[in-house]
Structures are given as structure tokens and as C-alpha cells.
Amino acid sequence: MKKALFRPMRLLRTLLLAAIMPLALAPVAIDAYAQEMKGGTLRVAILEEMTNFDPMQFSAVNFPLIKNLYDSLIEYTPQGEAVPSLASEWKIADDHLSVSVTLRDDVKFHSGAPLTSADVAATLAKAANPEKGKNVFATMAIVKDWQTPDDRTVVINFKAPTPERQMLDLLQFVMPIEAAGIDNVEAVAAGTGAYVVANRAVGQAITLKANPNYWRESQPLIADVQFTIFSDDASASAALESGGVDMVYGGTARSAVRLRDAGYQLIRGPGPLVQVFRINATRAPFDNASFRQAFNYLLDRDGILRVGYAGLGEVVALPWAPAGPAFDAAYNEKFAYNLDKARELLAASGLSKEAMSNWKLLVYGTDQASVTISQIAQATLAEVGINIELDVREGTEYVEAQLAGDYSATFGGVGNIQKFPSRVATNSIYRTVKNPVLKDPHPFPDYVAAIERVNKTLGPDEDVKAAYANLNQVLVDSSFAIPTNSYDVGLIVASPKLGGFTLDIDNLFVARTIGFKE
Secondary structure (H helix, E strand, C coil): EEECCCCCHHHHHHHHHHHHCCCCHHHHHHHHCCCCCCEEEEEEEEECCCCCCCCCCCCHHHCCCHHHHCCCCCCCCCCCEECCCCCEEECCCCCCCCEEEEECCCEECCCCEEEEHHHHHHHHHHHHHCCCCHHHHHHHEEEEEEEEECCEEEEEECCCCCCHHHHHHHHHHHHCHHHCCCCCCCCCCCCCCEEEEEECCCCCCCEEECCCCCCCCCCCCCCEEEECCCCCCHHHHHHHHHCCEEEECCCHHHHHHHHHHHCEEEECCCEEEECCCEECHHHHHCCHHHHHHHHHCCCCCHHHHHHHHHCCCCCCCCCCCCCCCCCCCHHHHHHCCHHHHHHHHHHHCCHHHHCCCCCEEEEEECHHHHHHHHHHHHHHHHHHHCEEEEEEHHHHHHHHHHCCCCCCCEEEEEECCCCCCCHHHHHHHHCCCCCCCCCCCCCCHHHHHHHHHHHHCCHHHHHHHHHHHHHHHHHHCCCCCEEEEECCCEEECCCEEEECCCCCCCCCCCCCCCCECC
16 A cells, blocks of 8 residues: 555645745644734625535535535645545555545534545445536546445445546545435535535525534634625725725626736636536437537637636637646647638538528627627637627526536536546536536447546556547547636635635635635
């Protein structure tokens, strides 16, 4: 057995780096910084109502709450270093067929019950259930089974030799739910996090209070976190400027840039999303490969980034952020906006202009950026004779349609793109099984095989790079999803009086280290 990634010298290097960078995820730096800050009540403006309290419902609307109510088995620093959390250590077998996880012995759930291996086992069982696992289900595809030799040990066995980073990504994605609360977790949070739910007014506000039995020493600093739901970004920004709130979480890039220029803090995390033009390739005219491939050239990525996101992000033609291990900048140039190449592929499709226009673009009307970039796409399509309507839906009506795959095409962000490449399959449009849009059996077996190849390639480096390159080519050939740009989800715009921000690898909001400077 060998210990994976969590090595004392690496951790020391991470902590030393964090000591000069207060925003890093590191207890030593946070404790030192906390001496200069005070607690109190933190008032946070958000723009959307949460879905539920299930940490496996990894939707952006739940990002303000997930890491305040739950902890992961391990965490990543902003630099991508794996560090302990609820797991004090982990050991990966030499054959890469299992990982043994040791749990801390001082952690309690909000109910007061101690965290045990039985809770982790129950959480894994939920995650492995296609009806209950939600966004974590796809990540569990590599897992064969698990054992709990004692109350503090969980051994996870894999179906085949599995890359080290893929195992760690699984541990980071798993947030233990108390076994006794799993059946009711959508309505009642059942985590170990730094905060518990104090009260909730549906559609208006939710208040969290500090967990008095939290296991991290000297945390949380803030006693209460009050989330107020605003109807639009402008109202949330006005509340910050008037002193009505201390922070806006999840606002638009355009407002964030304006407020930054006015003297407020703009906090950008290490975990951007990638905006993807999602295509239902089972519906006409998108069941035509040449028609789909034309969209690699039809989407004005520079314009979408500039107008939709105030330039905060990067243009991408693949579903990876530039820091991702499978990112290939050559694709950005090869598939740059080019109407002439698009017209060639449209002609090769053999479809009439009427057939090409016989669909609607589903639009998330609650999100102004989505509306704007959809309008850009609509105008561009009109230039090549494709005239479509926008099907604008608000709030849950849109979310339900997207999650059910009830659309021809829509824009939607995908996450986990800064981690192991096959983690992209946690997103609905990229799932290899139980895909709500493309259904089973998956209509693109080459894509399924490419994901499987990435999952099975342990090394050497040239083999790993070849697996990534193959996946990239397959994604472009199949073109059931066309990435346009990376963008920041969970942007934080805060009063200058706040400090101690933790940069979560997924850009989830973490309140436990925040305090007031004065």
C-alpha cells in the first residue's frame, strides 16, 4: 500500500505558500489571519432560490450552501493539492484497484451523532443509485464496491486499475450524509459542515448559524450567515452599494467588473465553468453530423465572452479550462469563428434552409448572460439563413427542461473541468450512461470508449497524453456539445471590510473562514 499525494513535504510547501496568500485553503494561514478579524453576522445577496439540501444535487443554485452544510472527505487547495478534510489520510493500493480511507475521530453531524464509516457507506450507496445519485452518480461508475472494516475505515474497490487523480476526485466529490438523514436530505440538511440551517423563507431568504460542535478549530468566525434572494443582479448590487448587504455571491461578470472598478473586492476562484452549446443529437436537424459540426464555426466565442461575461474568462473550443490537463490551445485556432467553413458543412449536410430552421433554442431567462449569448447565436445563425426562435423559460421551468433533456439545443455551463478529464461526464450532456439528453444506449460509442480509455490509462505520460488527444478529437467529431468559453461561477463581490476568503476548487461559497477586518 502507498499513500497518495498527501505527503508531508508537499503539505508543508502548500501551507508555507498559504501563509503569504490569505485566500488559500490552509488551516495554518486561516488561524493566523483570524486573529486580525472579528465575527458577527454576514449578509450575503444571492440571485436564485436553492433547489434542496442534498449535496449530490450539484447545481449552481445550491453552491451558496453546499460547503457550508457539508464537508468533503478530502479537499483541494487552489493550487490543486489534495489535503485532508473528513479523511485524515488515504492509501492507494499498489495495483490501483482500491483506496483505503481513514476518517477523523472528532467529527459530528449536525444531529450530534458521530461520523462513522457506516455513514460514508450509506452515502456511497446513494451516490451509486441512478435514481438518487444525481450529479455524483456518473463519478461512481468506476466503483465496484466498498467495505467498512471498522468505524473509522472505508475501503473503496474499483472495477479496474484506476488513475490516482481519478480516485482523489471521487473522494473530493463525496460529501458524507448522515445515514439516518439520507431519505429526507432534500428537505433537511444532514451534514457535518460549519453551519446549520436556522430558518428558511422559501423564495426570500435563508439563515445559517454556526455549528457549535464543528471540528475545525477556531472556525467558523462568523456566527450567522444571512442569505437574501434578490430578483435581479442590479438590485443585489444596489444593496451592496447602500450597505444593505456585505457581499454579492453569484452575480454577473458585468456587475462584478463595475463594482470592482468602484472599489469593492472581486474574488475569482480557481474553478470556472465552461459554457457549452448543448445539442440534442437525437432530434432533427441535429441528428445530422455535418449540421452539428458546423456549430464549431458558427459560434462567435470572442463575442460571447466579451458581451456575455465582460471578458472575464477564456475562449475555449473544448470543455476544459486552460489549466485543465486535457486543454489544447490549438483547437481554439482551428475552430475559430468562420462563417465560410460553417457554410461548407451546412451545404454538406444536405438539409434545406427550412429543415435547418425547424427548431427552437431553449433559453434560461433568469440568467441575463444566457439570454444575451442566445441572442448572439440567434443573430449569427440568421447570417447563414438559419432563422430560429428563442424559447425563453424562467427558473425551475428551465431547469426541469434542461435536466430532462427536453430541448433541441440550449446553452448551459459544465463544471469539474479543472480536474480529471473524465469528470466532465458528471454533467448531464456529457454522461456516458443515463444521459438525460442522448438517452441509452449512448448514440456516440466512440465518445464512451474515449472516456473509458482516459479512465484506464495509468501511464506513462505519452500514453496519458494520447488518451486525452483522442478524447478531444472525438468530442469535435461527435459535436453533441460545442464549448464557447470559460466563465466564473460564484463570483464574489465584497465590501473592503471583509477578509479571509477560502478559494474552493469548484468555486462553492465557503463562509467558515470569513471575518470582518474592523
